[in-house]
Amino acid sequence: MTATIEPERILREMNQLWDQTGADTGGAGVLRACTMTLIVVAENDEDAALARRTIGSIMHDHPSRALVVKTQDGEDMSARVFSECWMPFGGQQQICSEGVELTSGPRHFAEVARALVPLRAPDLPTVVWCRGPGAFTLRAFDELFPLADKIILDSSTISGASAALAFIRSLRLRGYRIADLEWTRLTGWREVLSQVFDDQSMQAPNSITSIRIAHGGQTPPICAIYFGSWLGRALPSAHVRFDTAEGDPGLRSVTLSSREGDLSLSVSSGGCLAVTGLGRQYRTALPPRDEAALMREELKILGSDSVYERVLG
Amino acid sequence: MPDDHNPFADPLRFERRVPECAMVIFGANGDLTKRKLLPALYRLAYDRRLPASFAIIGNSRTDLGDDEFRNNMRDAVQKFSEDTAFDPDLWSRFAKNIYYIAGDMNDPSMYQAIGKRIGEIERHNVLFYLSTQPSYYGAVAEQIGAAGLNEAGPGAWRRIVVEKPFGHDLESARALNQRLQAVFPENEIYRIDHYLGKETVQNILAFRFGNGIFEPLWNRRYINQVQITAAESIGVEGRGGYYQEAGALRDMIQNHLLQVLATVAMEPAAVFEPDAVRDERAKLLRSIKIMQPEQVPLYAVPGQYDGFREEKGVDPGSNTDTFAAATFFIENWRWAGVPFFVRTGKKLPKRSTEIAIQYNSAPLSLFASGDGDLPKRPNLLILRIQPEEGISLRFVSKQPGAGMHVRPVSMDFKYGASFGGRSPSAYETLLIDAMIGDATLYTRQDMVEASWRVVEPILHAWQSPNFRVPLYEPGTWGPPEAEKMLERQGRHWRNA
Ligand SMILES: NC(=O)c1ccc[n+]([C@@H]2O[C@H](COP(=O)([O-])OP(=O)(O)OC[C@H]3O[C@@H](n4cnc5c(N)ncnc54)[C@H](OP(=O)(O)O)[C@@H]3O)[C@@H](O)[C@H]2O)c1
Numbered sequence: 001m002t003a004t005i006e007p008e009r010i011l012r013e014m015n016q017l018w019d020q021t022g023a024d025t026g027g028a029g030v031l032r033a034c035t036m037t038l039i040v041v042a043e044n045d046e047d048a049a050l051a052r053r054t055i056g057s058i059m060h061d062h063p064s065r066a067l068v069v070k071t072q073d074g075e076d077m078s079a080r081v082f083s084e085c086w087m088p089f090g091g092q093q094q095i096c097s098e099g100v101e102l103t104s105g106p107r108h109f110a111e112v113a114r115a116l117v118p119l120r121a122p123d124l125p126t127v128v129w130c131r132g133p134g135a136f137t138l139r140a141f142d143e144l145f146p147l148a149d150k151i152i153l154d155s156s157t158i159s160g161a162s163a164a165l166a167f168i169r170s171l172r173l174r175g176y177r178i179a180d181l182e183w184t185r186l187t188g189w190r191e192v193l194s195q196v197f198d199d200q201s202m203q204a205p206n207s208i209t210s211i212r213i214a215h216g217g218q219t220p221p222i223c224a225i226y227f228g229s230w231l232g233r234a235l236p237s238a239h240v241r242f243d244t245a246e247g248d249p250g251l252r253s254v255t256l257s258s259r260e261g262d263l264s265l266s267v268s269s270g271g272c273l274a275v276t277g278l279g280r281q282y283r284t285a286l287p288p289r290d291e292a293a294l295m296r297e298e299l300k301i302l303g304s305d306s307v308y309e310r311v312l313g
Numbered sequence: 314m315p316d317d318h319n320p321f322a323d324p325l326r327f328e329r330r331v332p333e334c335a336m337v338i339f340g341a342n343g344d345l346t347k348r349k350l351l352p353a354l355y356r357l358a359y360d361r362r363l364p365a366s367f368a369i370i371g372n373s374r375t376d377l378g379d380d381e382f383r384n385n386m387r388d389a390v391q392k393f394s395e396d397t398a399f400d401p402d403l404w405s406r407f408a409k410n411i412y413y414i415a416g417d418m419n420d421p422s423m424y425q426a427i428g429k430r431i432g433e434i435e436r437h438n439v440l441f442y443l444s445t446q447p448s449y450y451g452a453v454a455e456q457i458g459a460a461g462l463n464e465a466g467p468g469a470w471r472r473i474v475v476e477k478p479f480g481h482d483l484e485s486a487r488a489l490n491q492r493l494q495a496v497f498p499e500n501e502i503y504r505i506d507h508y509l510g511k512e513t514v515q516n517i518l519a520f521r522f523g524n525g526i527f528e529p530l531w532n533r534r535y536i537n538q539v540q541i542t543a544a545e546s547i548g549v550e551g552r553g554g555y556y557q558e559a560g561a562l563r564d565m566i567q568n569h570l571l572q573v574l575a576t577v578a579m580e581p582a583a584v585f586e587p588d589a590v591r592d593e594r595a596k597l598l599r600s601i602k603i604m605q606p607e608q609v610p611l612y613a614v615p616g617q618y619d620g621f622r623e624e625k626g627v628d629p630g631s632n633t634d635t636f637a638a639a640t641f642f643i644e645n646w647r648w649a650g651v652p653f654f655v656r657t658g659k660k661l662p663k664r665s666t667e668i669a670i671q672y673n674s675a676p677l678s679l680f681a682s683g684d685g686d687l688p689k690r691p692n693l694l695i696l697r698i699q700p701e702e703g704i705s706l707r708f709v710s711k712q713p714g715a716g717m718h719v720r721p722v723s724m725d726f727k728y729g730a731s732f733g734g735r736s737p738s739a740y741e742t743l744l745i746d747a748m749i750g751d752a753t754l755y756t757r758q759d760m761v762e763a764s765w766r767v768v769e770p771i772l773h774a775w776q777s778p779n780f781r782v783p784l785y786e787p788g789t790w791g792p793p794e795a796e797k798m799l800e801r802q803g804r805h806w807r808n809a
Contacts, residue, residue: 187326194321195330234320287361297326307323 005079005102005111007118013081014098034098036127036299037120038064039147043071043132048101050291051131052082055099057292062299065121066099069112069144071134073105077112106140113143125149125302129295133158136167145176152298154181161222165312172312179301183226183308184294188286189251190230192273193265196280207258211240214266217249224251229311231256331748333366334438337427339418339453340445341371341382345476347389349507350444353740355390356397358407362745368410368434370427374417382413396735410434418449424460431462437469440747447478451492458496474503474747477568478559479756482772483765490758503747504756508569509576510739510746513702513728515754517576517668518590520696520704527694528581530672532647537691538804539577540654540669541570543698544661548618548787549635554626561637562615562768562775565657571598571764572756573698574653577668578643587753591760598763602642609774611801612640616785616792618660632775632782635659636791638798639771652802656795660787662808666698669807680709680719690721693807703727 040055042048048070055066079102100119104112120126128148135141135151136158145151151171155164164180171178211231215224220242228240231254238256245252253266261278268274272283287293336354338346357363371382387408391399412430416423431439441457443450454473457463465471473493480486493502508514521527530536543565549556556564572594579597582589604612616636622629636658643653674691693707704726712718728736746754774780783792790796790806799805 187323190321190323191327191330194319194323194327197319197321198330198332282365284365285361301325305325307325 005077005115007115010079010081010100010119014100017081017083017098034063034065034121034124036062036064036125036302037067038062038299039067039069039116039120039126039128039144041069041071041128041130041132041135041141041144043134045070045072047131052099052101054292054295058295058299061296064127064299065119067116067119068099068101069109069116070101070103071106072103073107077102077104077108079103079115106134106138109140109143113147116144116147120147127152127299127302130154131157136164145171148176150177150179150298150302152179152181152295155222156182156185161220161225164222165225169312172309177304178312179298179305179308180222180226181291181294181298182222183311184297185289186223186227186230186251187297188289189227189254189265189273192275192284192286193254196263196275196278207260208235208238208256209259210257211235211238212243212253212255212257213240214243214245214252214254215250216245216247216252218244221249221251226311227251227254229313230307233310328362329745329749329751331363331367331745332438333364333436334440334748335368335370335431335434335436336440336442336744336748337370337372337431338442338444339372339449340443341413342373342375342377342385343444345444346371347386348393349738349740350442350744351386351389352394352397353738353744355394355404355407356738356741357745359397359400359403362741365406366410366436367407368412368436370412370414370430372414372416372418372423372427374415376415377413379411379413383408383411386411418445418453418456421456421459424456424462428460428462437466438748439465439471441471441473443473443475447476447481450475451489454493454496463496470501470750471497472501472503472747472750473497474505476505478563479504479568479761480765481558481563483762483769486758486761486765490761494758499758500752502758503752504758504761505743505747506568506572506754506756507739507743508698509572509754509756510743511698512736512739512742513696513698514573514576515742516702516728517573517696521577522581533649533651535672536651537671537673538652538654539574540671540807541573541577541656541667542669542807543570543657543666544663544790545657545659546661546664546788548621548660549624549627551625553621553624556635557627557631557633560615560634560775561657561659562634562639562771566637566639566655567764567768568756570655570657571601571767572760573668574601574641574655575760577670577696578648578653580647585753587751590753591755591757595757595760595763597643597645598760598767600643600645600648601763601767602644603766604770606770606774609771612798613771613774614638614792614794614798615775615782616658616795617782618658618787619784620660620787632780634775634782636661636785636795637771638791638795639768640798640802641767652804654799654804654806656791656806658785658791661790662788664700668696668698670694670696675709680711680717701727 038055040051042051048068051068079100082099082101102112102115126147127150128144129152130141131154135153153168155168158164168178168180213224213228215221224242228242231238232240247267253264255262255264263277266274268283272285274283338350340346354369358367387404414423414426414430416426443453445453463471475493480489521531575594575597579593582593615634617633618635621627621633621635622631638654638656641653641655672692695705697703706724707721708724709719710722712720743754775782783794785792790808796806
């Protein structure tokens, strides 16, 4: 490594960027807004480009200072500033958020962490979003985690549900506030099930005695384990069973059995869930679950997330 | 609440859910339905906030079939949806559950027809929305009752939403309420005041009670005066007939602006729950000092813009107030002695609704200022409701350069610019709340009565036979008397 990052220079460049962006708008000016620092650890060049696109989309709801760490072994450590601007609907003034992209190999994460400290937007929460599998496997990430008020991981990026879960639990035991986008992907399923039981005319769910979770693939994927754990916590007297099923890996169906009969949620065509049983038969569209939608949901929750924490145990 | 019995609830992540229900709109051929209700309902469907089975049953006299009515509503949605793309597929799914029943609101058989349709589409939860002329409110509620449509089965609900105005004075408000409550219990009566549904009015509560630094300064020790302005630059725009019966005091101050005042001045509720919040608003409204008749000329000023009497539908001798300003005092320990100046009007210089909280000046002026007026420029906190929602704080700062010269600067927070996402319209918020059963942002009868009690002495004075409403030039801030009202109290209107 031949170069180090100079935070003062980056902050100065960031200010110059604002002056320039303001001048480019022909006097209409830009507005800066910031509700948090979002540190994004991308796996490589391509991943960093995808991350930037997602950041651009989530900025509307969560204007942040984005600090993108692009992992690249063997490269010098370097940094450049960028801004994300957009024109609100019907607006006359652009809104911009600011960002810095740092390039570094994991070996230098300790130094990256030191550089990130002064670059964070002061007095606002910091979220560290680790996009790839590296966070689960490389100890270098331990240098970055202490910066975070919340760490967002995605366990779908690695194989081996039990190792992923063990790692997430270990972070939680170390006092970190964790989110896993694989859990976030289940919100649609969970919400559909919850809605069935919002109905006052529905039997009390504690009459449910067994739960069958069907998943694609040979072993239960982490989403199935999460779902089972969530149901198990909500219905402690019900017995949870996992079965394999035809189709893509992931959750295929969930069946709750009680004296009154079975209630099933199953994957249906067109991004829908089919709800059947106990007098119900309908399909309901699941909300979009692209990366930006998942991140938007997670960034809304900066405090404790008691439901997910209970699921982790 | 569903959460109590549902172990699967996750309020941090799940949207509050609207149960299967139908909305019956009386006055479905009218302006409000087309401009506000249908665009709001369509947007809620667009955002997937309504169940797929959500049904609308419209009623008015014009003879239309379901399909014609659907077409009219589609046109309205296309014309009046300001920031929602029109999606033909979504619309065709949404419109499948829109129905129309032609008939007169005074005709009992029309309610039988509505009941029959509700039965056919098997909706147990029903929201009746009175988007009609106010004179129908009582009668429609009674007819709903006579037809038994107010009776919900086990676990279901029947609710009624009433548009403002809630009566035209205290007595008529009480009489209307008796008629409504004879059919619906108070907790199923939703009196809509769309100001309370505005994101920025709700933000006042977040600003006051979500931050630690403002509330300690939010009282008579630090605040010198509060000014609430709701100005429109346009005139009555074809609604002259309606407006001349109402006037600015009734149309704006009695409801919207007193609700805003209550939001600015109320005590914190112990919990953010409908009745706890509404109790505090109601308590505040009851604490406003009622003017004695002889005080009215000193503390309230009407005005009429020059040219109002020539507007279509307006009586050439009309004495209606198109401008109203008043000084209110709140008789409690927090606010005793602090004047709340409230004004509203048509054909004023610009469209703007804002609350200006003026702090006491610094006790000593240590610094020279390039601005000789500086001592008269104390800190000012502006809560802007429209058009550019946000918050500004004016404070004094050193002028760059040699010497210790100071000048006022304004620090702005723009709500729309900080959060680029779209804010829901007031009607979207309020309709969802009514369907979910959350009445926090709705007005309760005791609040309605308290605010009528506040404005009634003014109304009486302005309606006395010899009283003439002063005229003002369009494009000015009302008649000069409005400024004099403040001058007598050693103050000035902002921007005046
Ligand atoms: N317009 C707004 O922007 C606005 C804003 C705030 C509050 N409000 C309040 O909202 C309410 C509705 O306002 P609006 O402007 O929509 O009213 P509107 O246009 O005057 O009336 C609504 C519709 O009611 C129907 N109608 C009249 N008499 C009827 C009868 N006897 N039986 C059945 N239908 C009848 C009429 O259609 P047919 O001719 O087909 O019967 C009319 O189009 C009012 O209370 C108003 O004060 C309105």
